[in-house]
Every structure is written in structure tokens, then in C-alpha cells.
Amino acid sequence: MAAPVSEADLESPRSYARPVDEVAAALRTSADGLSSDEAGRRLDAVGPNVLPEAKRTPAWLRFLSHFNDTLIYILLAAAAIKAVMADWLDVWVILAVAIINAVIGYAQEGRAEKALAGIRGMLSSDASVRRDGSWRSVPAAELVPGDVVRLSPGDKVPADLRLVQASQLRIDEAALTGESVPASKHTDPVDADAGVGDRASMAFSGTIVSAGQARGIVTGTGARTEIGKIQELVGGAGALTTPLTKQLDAFGRVLTLVILGMAAAMMLIGRFVHGMPFGELVSATIGFAVAAIPEGLPALVTITLAIGVQQMARRRAITRKLPAVETLGSVTTVCSDKTGTLTKNEMTVRRIVTPVARYDVSGLGYEPAGEIERTDGDGRSGGDLSAVLAIADLCNDANIVSDDDGWKLVGEPTEGALRVVAMKGGHDGEAEGVRRVDVLPFDSENKFMATLNEGADGSRALLVKGAPDRLLDRSTRQRGAAGPEELDREFWDAVIAELSAEGLRVLAAARKPSRLDEVGIDDVDELEFLGLWGILDPPRPEAVEAIADCHRAGIRVKMITGDHAGTAVAISREMGLVSDDEPRVLTGGELESLSQEKLKDVVRDVDVYARTSPEHKIRIVRALQSHGEVVAMTGDGVNDAPALTRANVGVAMGIKGTEATKEAAEIVLADDNFATIRSAIREGRRIYDNLRKSIVFLLPTNGAQSLVILVAVVFGLALPLSPVQVLWVNMVTAVTLSLALAYEPAEPGIMSRPPRSSGGSIISLRELLFVLIVSVMIGGATLAAFAIVRATGAELDVARTVSVSVLALGQLAFLLNCRFLRRSSLTRDVLRGNRVIWWSAAALVGLQLIYTYVPFMNALFDSRPLSAQAWLLPLGFAVAIFFAVEGLKALWRAPELDANA
Incomplete structure (x- = not known):
């Protein structure tokens, strides 16, 4: 009975740096591969060749995690308070805001799990493997260390392989290493410190064979492959909280402490200074808390970011997670x-150097549009350029095709670049009757490709392209202006160094007449050197x-x-x-x-x-x-x-x-x-600016309402607003006016200022003081209007209805102030540039009229219909608030405010 196999027995560290025999011995395998029984034992030891699924957080926990936010805690506390008061309308409205916020966050979540699933999808589904002395196709998931696998062009590599045979093998590793050119592979060990992109003796799981044939010993499967290591890095990379999240958390904590502190102070003053009944005092304190809590803020933030997502999508940037917008x-x-x-990830010939002249090539990518211009001499080109272009066209296996989506490459990027430059130069050997007789494919050991071609007149020539040093070693002359001349090796070495210093990949062209019927390695000698191409993946x-x-x-x-x-x-x-x-x-x-x-x-x-x-x-x-x-x-x-x-x-x-x-x-x-990305960053700055404008606009609503209740309790007055009316003003302004600022165009010079700091509060201390002063203005106007109406002998509900109207119209006036925090709103620009402002204003006025005149709203909110004359007071105070805030902005307009607005 065979001895049991452990996972440790099937490891071959740094296989790329060890000879094939050592790797095979370490993995206890041979060129004939494994037996089915041995493969089964190894599969039991190491597990299937799949990437493990990360442990997923239950959906219900992920949903509940979106309630783990200080502002949401405030909302839920407000709902609990209202439930105790049996004000169920308020309870359901507040809970709806919290739940909508959580649903949107939950729908945007799950990117880590999806990232791992995307990596798992890169693995091959089948593999050609040597088992029991013969080749067979097996599911890639059943591969084990020690298996011998063979590769052909177009195959997806099914596991990490130590190559044991490689014939002209090139593998596209762009998805793994970022290399734009397929990597040439061989079987020789490489340096032990070589990075992934330099491990030429390995084929990695998930990469694609571009050309050639190979066999390799499986050295790593599943999580032990290079892709598996990347999956582990994705799972352990850890996501960061965004600057906005940090700022909102800090703002919510401070706001909670301030509300609780003021509520406690108000209760003490009401109880011990005015001797208010405990039940009445508790009701007033709850009203104050409801007034001070910005119920609409989480919804405002979420909807503003969602609007930003839509606007960024129109700029071709698709957002998968809302806070990323900010x-x-x-x-x-x-x-x-x-x-x-x-x-562009589309190789392009940028330079051509012949013994006679130098040429620059215009145009980018695989579209054959561009010019070849001589950069020295009289600007004319001759047979020197035609000879180089003939090699680019005829010693080439790539094709450039056109479809509805543009020009596409069929073949390798380097050969595609040569095909395109030949097309730019107007060279088409096939149309001229040239046919290929034989080919010597590119080989990573010789580093050149040769074709034997026959012209329409029956003459034959050997055309060669490849590494410059290899072709120079096999050349005895070069094509000069007057014909063949002595090879100037020193000149070409200098040109190669010059082009390489420019970051160009350098290929050489050479040829010689031939009467052969087929071509071998030994025939590629005594060449006439024609010139060089400098190739680049263009910016x-x-x-x-x-x-x-x-x-x-x-x-x-x-x-x-x-x-x-x-x-x-x-x-x-x-x-x-x-x-x-x-x-x-x-x-x-x-x-x-x-x-x-x-x-x-x-x-x-x-x-x-x-x-x-x-x-x-x-x-x-x-x-x-x-x-x-x-x-x-x-x-x-x-x-x-x-x-x-x-x-x-x-x-x-x-x-x-x-x-x-x-x-x-x-x-x-x-x-x-x-x-x-540049446009997205600009959009992100605009969205953040508008979010802060919206918050600066929204907070005075809460500030004014809480101030009204606080003053009433401190001075022992009748409450100008009931708790349910407070909630109405909060929600109606948040749903209508607050969102209008999300559509504000970008401030001038938005991409000329440095990035904002990711720390600190979402609004500055200067802006917070601005909010407090505006709160006093709007709250004072509300108290004044309430007192004036009560002085006329009107009933309490009528006076409260006027107070609500002053708050609503005062906020509408303040909205125009907030459009331009950095400059005066006393300009025609305040009336244009954002149509949503006027739709929002119309919605606010319409809702306020419903609140005032529709009977069932009168019953729900204790509002009363107002006469036409009664509206003069709210309108007058709204105009006064607008000019008062503009005066405040004029006094405070300074570099510090400009930097933070």
C-alpha cells in the first residue's frame, strides 16, 4: 500500500530557480507524469485546484451594520422617544429614513466577495495532463503538484508550472504582471531573487499562451499559485473608512453631546426656575430634542452622493460605492x-533608423493612420525605407482588421506594430504578388524570425527580423545610399543605446537573396542589415x-x-x-x-x-x-x-x-x-462642496427650531411649535430645498486649489459660527412672528401655523444665500445656473399650501388656514432674513472663509 502523502511533501520552493531534475525529484514525478491513484492521493492531501471562497458575513448582519452610525443612533433615539409619546406618524417617518439609508448602503456592498469571485473566474476549466503514461483532458480542479501538463497557443494556463520543455513559447502575462508584451519562456533556472515578471522558467495560472508549445510540472495549485497569493492579498488588504465617513461620525458624536447637554440644562431651568409641571417639561424637552436632531441629514448625504453617482456616470465614471464619490x-x-x-496598450512604431536616414512615425495604436517623415536630410525617403517596410509587412504573422468598434489586432502586439507601420508606408506585399515559401518561427533562444519569400518575378529573398544584437552578429554588410557597404557596428550599437534610453523596444531588419526552397537556422547568415524600428506602447x-x-x-x-x-x-x-x-x-x-x-x-x-x-x-x-x-x-x-x-x-x-x-x-x-479620473476628481470636489453647502443650509432649520423651544422654556412662554410641526419643517426642507444644492455647478477654480484635508469636521468652526448666527436670525424671526400674531388675539394654532411658514420661507431665502458662500448672492447669477432651485422652491411652496389649507393636514399637524393678509408677515421676514445674511457674509468675507466655503 502506498505511503500517505502530506501537503508538505508536495512543495518545491523557488522552483523557477532550480534545475528541472531537482524540481521533479522534489515533487516525486517524471516525464510520464503521475498515475491516477497517486494523483488521487495527492488531491486528498492538497485539495482541489480552485481558489477558496472567503467566509461570508451573513446578509442580515451586513444589513444591520448599516445602522452602526452615530447619526442613525440619533434617528433611532428620536423614533423611540416619539414611540413613547405614541406619535406613530413621526415614528414611521423617522424609521423610513433610517431604513432607506441602510438599503442603499447594503445594495452597494459586497465588493470584497465579488473581487475574490472575479479572481476565481480567471482559472482554467480543463487541462491536458499526462496520467498513467498517456495524455488526457481532465478538469483543471483535479490537477495536483507533480502533474505534467502540456500547453498550446490559446490555452489558459491551469496551474503554476515549472517548464520542462518550451518551443518558441510566449505567454501573455499582462493580467498578472502588467507587461504589455507577451513574455518569452524557457526552461533554464533564473535568479532566486527574480520577480514574478522575470521568472521565465515558469507559467502561471490564469495567464494565456500566445504562441509556441510547452510542457511543465505543476508546482502550485489553488491558493498556492501566484493568483492565489493575490487573492489572499485582496482578502487581507482591508478597506479604509472614507474622509466623509470619519467627518460625519465626528460631527454626529459632537451633535449628540450638545443636544443632550442642552436638553438637560433646559429641564433644570424649566423645573427649578419656572416650576413647570414635570409632564409638560418632559414634552417640551422631547420637542427640543426632535427639533435639534437633523433627521434629514443621513438622507441628504445619501441622496446627494447618489445624485453625484448619476452625474459621474455621464462622465464615463461608474461608481460602485457611494462614499467614493466624495x-x-x-x-x-x-x-x-x-x-x-x-x-494605450497598443504597441506602435515611433522611430525607424536606416543606414541612410532617420524617420519619425506619427499616429497611435493599431489604426493605420499616420505619416512616416524623414527627420534629417532633404525629407525624401527612398529604397532604404521601402526595404525596412517590406520586412515589417512580409516577415510577420499578425493581421490588422477593421470592424464596427475600430481597428483590432489579430496576433502579437509587436508584430501588430510592424504591420501597421507597413500599412502607413503603403507597403502591401500580397497585393504585389509576393508569396511566402517557408518560415523559421521566432525562437526565444535565437531571438529572431525569418521568412523565405518569392516575388512576382520569381526571385527569392530571406527576410529576417529580431533582436538587434543577434542580427548584427549574423550580418556582414548594410544597405547604404549607393548599395551594399561595410557594416558599421559601432554606429548601430550607439543607435540601439540611444533608442533604448528613450524607452523604446528595438527590433532590427535584415535580408539576403536566396535560391533555397526551405530555411533553417544555419541559412540565416551573411545578412545585409537594413535598419531598426523603435517601438513603444504610446501614452x-x-x-x-x-x-x-x-x-x-x-x-x-x-x-x-x-x-x-x-x-x-x-x-x-x-x-x-x-x-x-x-x-x-x-x-x-x-x-x-x-x-x-x-x-x-x-x-x-x-x-x-x-x-x-x-x-x-x-x-x-x-x-x-x-x-x-x-x-x-x-x-x-x-x-x-x-x-x-x-x-x-x-x-x-x-x-x-x-x-x-x-x-x-x-x-x-x-x-x-x-x-x-481627472474629471471624476473634479466632480468629487464639486459634490463635496455642494454637500457642505447643503449641511450649512440644513442646520439652521434645526438650530432655529431648537432655539425657539429653548427660549420658550427658559422664559416660561407658550411653545411656538409643537413636536410634530418641528418634524414637518425638518422633513419638508430636507426633501425639497436641501437637495437643490446638490445640483450646483462647480465653483470657479475648483481644480486650482489644493486637496482638502481629510481630517477635521465636515464644516469648519467659522461655518459653525455662521450657522449659529443664522439660526438666531431665523429663530428670532419665528419668535417675533409668533408674538405678533398672538398679540392680535389669534388662537395658538393659527400663530403656530404662521411660525411654521416663517421657518419654511426663511429657509427658502437662506437657500439663495447658500448658493454662493464665497461671494455675494446679490447678483443675477443667483437666479440662474441651477433650475432645480426653482423646482424645489415650487415644491416647498406647494407642500406648505397643502399643510396650511388641506383639512386632513390640519388634523394631523394642528395647522390652520391663513388669510391672504396673514402671508405678508412670513414673506416680509423671509426677505429680511435674506438681506441680513448677505450683510453677515459681507462682514465675514475673508481668505479664511473663501478657503473653507
């Missing part, structure tokens, strides 16, 4: 992936402008990429991301050697990070956050998902992004455009 407005640093985010033009706008707004942009340092620096310079001649670059290897404390010391000074892994991205984000930075992280590959989860705002690409990345993010860009 958090964008306080972002201080944007950490961006390079490939597909700052760049998005709109992203360059967006980075400049971010810098003007005081927002740093940092590039975190899996690409090499030279390419990253070149792109960062071209995009204006760095301005230094020699910007500081931190590579993944250098970052590994730094402790977290050391990283904190340098993280703010480095704008380019190269050859990074998912663990590095999280460390960078955490180091920035340790300085109080509010970090937005962008990305499209699964390797970005953990950092997006950890960042204050995760921003995923909607077109090229993986499902795992989208589910980990708070914001998804529908157009994959970095410039949309």
Missing part, C-alpha cells in the same frame, strides 16, 4: 498602472493633459508598473509625470530590500516604480497613507486588485480591466481613459 474630492495622490491606463494624449491638470490641483501622480525602469522613465518623461533630468526610480528589487519604515521615508519623493509585484503595490499605498495621503489607485490587471482594495479609492478600467479588478474597485472607468 473621497475622490480629497485625493492627494494618484497611483497609476502604466499599461492600458496611462498608455494616451489625453492622459498627458490630465496629469498636468492633476499637478495644478496639488495632486501627485505616481506610476507603478511591471515594466522595466528605462521604459517607465521614458514614458513618465513623455507624459510630464516627472520633470527632473534624472528622476528617482525605485525597482521591485530595491523595494524588497527596504523595510516599511525606510519605504515611508522615500515614498513621497519617488514618482516612478518599476518591476513591481502586487505585494509592492500594497506596500507603496500603505506607506503613502501613513503620511495622511488620500490615495487613488488605478489598474486593469488582476495584479492590481489587492492595491485597489487597500487604496482609499480603487479605480478600475472598464474595457480592458479584469472582472477581479472591477469588483475590487470603487470606481470603474467606462472608457479606460486616465483623463476621466
Whole structure:
């Protein structure tokens, strides 16, 4: 009977750095693979090749968690008080506000679980595996360490494999490493310190075979794969509370203490100064508490953010979590992936150098629109350029096709770039009658591709493209202006170094006449060197402008990429991301050697990070956050998902992004455009400005009402408002007027000011004092109107109806004041720019008329119909309040107020 197998027996650490024989011995396997019985025993030991599902929080607990908020506690306390008073209308209205808030939050939740599900969806479903000495197809979930798997073009790698055979193998690892070009693979061990992107002897689960054939030994399955490690990082990254959440929590706690303190003081004064009956005093105190609690604030915040979500969606930014709308407005640093985010992820030929001339190529991506212009001499091109373009066209297996969505690549990105430049130059060998006779495919060992082509006249030529050093080694001459000439190796080495320093990937072209019928490696010699292509994944033009706008707004942009340092620096310079001649670059290897404390010391000074892994991205984000930075992280590959989860705002690409990345993010860009991030940040700042305006507008309602009741109790007067009337004013202003400010356009210069601080209160002390003074104004007007009506001999309910009207119309006047906190509202601009203001005003007036004249409302709220003359008093006080607040704004208009408005 076979000995039992343990999980520890099936480990081969750092397989990429060990010879194949050692890995096979460690995993107790061979080229013939495993037997079915042995595979079964190993499956029992290590479990299926699937990513484990994270333990989910029960739905009911997730729903209840949305009531864990100080403002919601205040609301529920108010409802409990009203239930004790048996005012069930008030109870159901308050509970409805709390429940709606929780339902919206619950509907937006669950991104961590969905992120993990998105990663699990990347795994292959089937695999070709060697079992019992023969090849068979088995579910990928049944793979175990030690299995021998074979790969073909188009296959999704089913597990982490140590390659034992590789023929011209290239694997697209963009989703895992961020590399825009498929990685060439081989079987030789690599350095033990190599990062994931440099482990050329490995094939990783979830990546896709672009070309070639391979066999490999399974070294990791399920959670022990590189994707499994990323899943663990996503689960452990931890989400952060947003600046708005922190501010609302702090505001709610302070407000609770103030309300309780004032209620206690009012009870003591009423009892011991005026000797009020205990029952009457308790009723007045409850009325004060209801007046002081801003029942509409949670709904105001939620609805304002929801409106922001809709407006951002029109700007192609889809929001998955409401608070992220506001958090964008306080972002201080944007950490961006390079490939597909700052760049187009479409390789493009930018330079051509021949022995005769240099050429620049315009146009971006795979659309064959652009020009090839000579940058030296007389601007004319000749046979030197045609020869290079012929190689680009004929020694090529890629195709560029057009459909309704634009131009698409069928094949590899580098060959696609060469095909496009040939099309830009008007070269079409097929149309000219050229046919391919034979091909020597690209091989990672030789690093070149060769084709044997026959022209319409029957002549044949060997066309070669590949690594410049390999082709130079096999060339004996070059094509000069007058024909073949001696190869100038020193010149070409200098040009290669120059193009590489610009971050360009350099490929070479060469050829020779031939009479062969087929081509082999030994035939590729004594070539005529034709020239070089400089290829780059080009920056998005709109992203360059967006980075400049971010810098003007005081927002740093940092590039975190899996690409090499030279390419990253070149792109960062071209995009204006760095301005230094020699910007500081931190590579993944250098970052590994730094402790977290050391990283904190340098993280703010480095704008380019190269050859990074998912663990590095999280460390960078955490180091920035340790300085109080509010970090937005962008990305499209699964390797970005953990950092997006950890960042204050995760921003995923909607077109090229993986499902795992989208589910980990708070914001998804529908157009994959970095410039949309700039627009989203601007929108976030506008939304936060409008939210604070709305809060500054809403609080005087509560302040005025509580002041009215407080003064009445302190001086032993009849209450000008009943508790149910207090609730009416609170809700009617919150539902109508407060939301109008959510539609306010952005303030001038909104992207010229630095990011706001993420700490402190949601409104400044200066604004709080402003709110208190306005509360006194509106409360004083209400008391004055109540006293005037009572002095005419009118009954109490009529006077209270007038008081409610003064509060409602006073708030309408104050709404116009709040449209422009930084400048005067005594301008025609106050009447235009926001149509919702007038719809809200009409709704308020309509509701107030219903409150005053509809019989069942009179019964519910103890209101009474008013004569036409009686409305003059509320209207007069409303106008007086508007001009009084404008006077206050004129007195207080100062740089400090401007900075906080």
C-alpha cells in the first residue's frame, strides 16, 4: 500500500530557480507524469485546484451594520422617544429614513466577495495532463503538484508550472504582471531573487499562451499559485473608512453631546426656575430634542452622493460605492498602472533608423493612420525605407482588421506594430504578388524570425527580423545610399543605446537573396542589415493633459508598473509625470530590500516604480497613507486588485480591466481613459462642496427650531411649535430645498486649489459660527412672528401655523444665500445656473399650501388656514432674513472663509 502523502511533501520552493531534475525529484514525478491513484492521493492531501471562497458575513448582519452610525443612533433615539409619546406618524417617518439609508448602503456592498469571485473566474476549466503514461483532458480542479501538463497557443494556463520543455513559447502575462508584451519562456533556472515578471522558467495560472508549445510540472495549485497569493492579498488588504465617513461620525458624536447637554440644562431651568409641571417639561424637552436632531441629514448625504453617482456616470465614471464619490474630492495622490491606463496598450512604431536616414512615425495604436517623415536630410525617403517596410509587412504573422468598434489586432502586439507601420508606408506585399515559401518561427533562444519569400518575378529573398544584437552578429554588410557597404557596428550599437534610453523596444531588419526552397537556422547568415524600428506602447494624449491638470490641483501622480525602469522613465518623461533630468526610480528589487519604515521615508519623493509585484503595490499605498495621503489607485490587471482594495479609492478600467479588478474597485472607468479620473476628481470636489453647502443650509432649520423651544422654556412662554410641526419643517426642507444644492455647478477654480484635508469636521468652526448666527436670525424671526400674531388675539394654532411658514420661507431665502458662500448672492447669477432651485422652491411652496389649507393636514399637524393678509408677515421676514445674511457674509468675507466655503 502506498505511503500517505502530506501537503508538505508536495512543495518545491523557488522552483523557477532550480534545475528541472531537482524540481521533479522534489515533487516525486517524471516525464510520464503521475498515475491516477497517486494523483488521487495527492488531491486528498492538497485539495482541489480552485481558489477558496472567503467566509461570508451573513446578509442580515451586513444589513444591520448599516445602522452602526452615530447619526442613525440619533434617528433611532428620536423614533423611540416619539414611540413613547405614541406619535406613530413621526415614528414611521423617522424609521423610513433610517431604513432607506441602510438599503442603499447594503445594495452597494459586497465588493470584497465579488473581487475574490472575479479572481476565481480567471482559472482554467480543463487541462491536458499526462496520467498513467498517456495524455488526457481532465478538469483543471483535479490537477495536483507533480502533474505534467502540456500547453498550446490559446490555452489558459491551469496551474503554476515549472517548464520542462518550451518551443518558441510566449505567454501573455499582462493580467498578472502588467507587461504589455507577451513574455518569452524557457526552461533554464533564473535568479532566486527574480520577480514574478522575470521568472521565465515558469507559467502561471490564469495567464494565456500566445504562441509556441510547452510542457511543465505543476508546482502550485489553488491558493498556492501566484493568483492565489493575490487573492489572499485582496482578502487581507482591508478597506479604509472614507474622509466623509470619519467627518460625519465626528460631527454626529459632537451633535449628540450638545443636544443632550442642552436638553438637560433646559429641564433644570424649566423645573427649578419656572416650576413647570414635570409632564409638560418632559414634552417640551422631547420637542427640543426632535427639533435639534437633523433627521434629514443621513438622507441628504445619501441622496446627494447618489445624485453625484448619476452625474459621474455621464462622465464615463461608474461608481460602485457611494462614499467614493466624495473621497475622490480629497485625493492627494494618484497611483497609476502604466499599461492600458496611462498608455494605450497598443504597441506602435515611433522611430525607424536606416543606414541612410532617420524617420519619425506619427499616429497611435493599431489604426493605420499616420505619416512616416524623414527627420534629417532633404525629407525624401527612398529604397532604404521601402526595404525596412517590406520586412515589417512580409516577415510577420499578425493581421490588422477593421470592424464596427475600430481597428483590432489579430496576433502579437509587436508584430501588430510592424504591420501597421507597413500599412502607413503603403507597403502591401500580397497585393504585389509576393508569396511566402517557408518560415523559421521566432525562437526565444535565437531571438529572431525569418521568412523565405518569392516575388512576382520569381526571385527569392530571406527576410529576417529580431533582436538587434543577434542580427548584427549574423550580418556582414548594410544597405547604404549607393548599395551594399561595410557594416558599421559601432554606429548601430550607439543607435540601439540611444533608442533604448528613450524607452523604446528595438527590433532590427535584415535580408539576403536566396535560391533555397526551405530555411533553417544555419541559412540565416551573411545578412545585409537594413535598419531598426523603435517601438513603444504610446501614452494616451489625453492622459498627458490630465496629469498636468492633476499637478495644478496639488495632486501627485505616481506610476507603478511591471515594466522595466528605462521604459517607465521614458514614458513618465513623455507624459510630464516627472520633470527632473534624472528622476528617482525605485525597482521591485530595491523595494524588497527596504523595510516599511525606510519605504515611508522615500515614498513621497519617488514618482516612478518599476518591476513591481502586487505585494509592492500594497506596500507603496500603505506607506503613502501613513503620511495622511488620500490615495487613488488605478489598474486593469488582476495584479492590481489587492492595491485597489487597500487604496482609499480603487479605480478600475472598464474595457480592458479584469472582472477581479472591477469588483475590487470603487470606481470603474467606462472608457479606460486616465483623463476621466481627472474629471471624476473634479466632480468629487464639486459634490463635496455642494454637500457642505447643503449641511450649512440644513442646520439652521434645526438650530432655529431648537432655539425657539429653548427660549420658550427658559422664559416660561407658550411653545411656538409643537413636536410634530418641528418634524414637518425638518422633513419638508430636507426633501425639497436641501437637495437643490446638490445640483450646483462647480465653483470657479475648483481644480486650482489644493486637496482638502481629510481630517477635521465636515464644516469648519467659522461655518459653525455662521450657522449659529443664522439660526438666531431665523429663530428670532419665528419668535417675533409668533408674538405678533398672538398679540392680535389669534388662537395658538393659527400663530403656530404662521411660525411654521416663517421657518419654511426663511429657509427658502437662506437657500439663495447658500448658493454662493464665497461671494455675494446679490447678483443675477443667483437666479440662474441651477433650475432645480426653482423646482424645489415650487415644491416647498406647494407642500406648505397643502399643510396650511388641506383639512386632513390640519388634523394631523394642528395647522390652520391663513388669510391672504396673514402671508405678508412670513414673506416680509423671509426677505429680511435674506438681506441680513448677505450683510453677515459681507462682514465675514475673508481668505479664511473663501478657503473653507
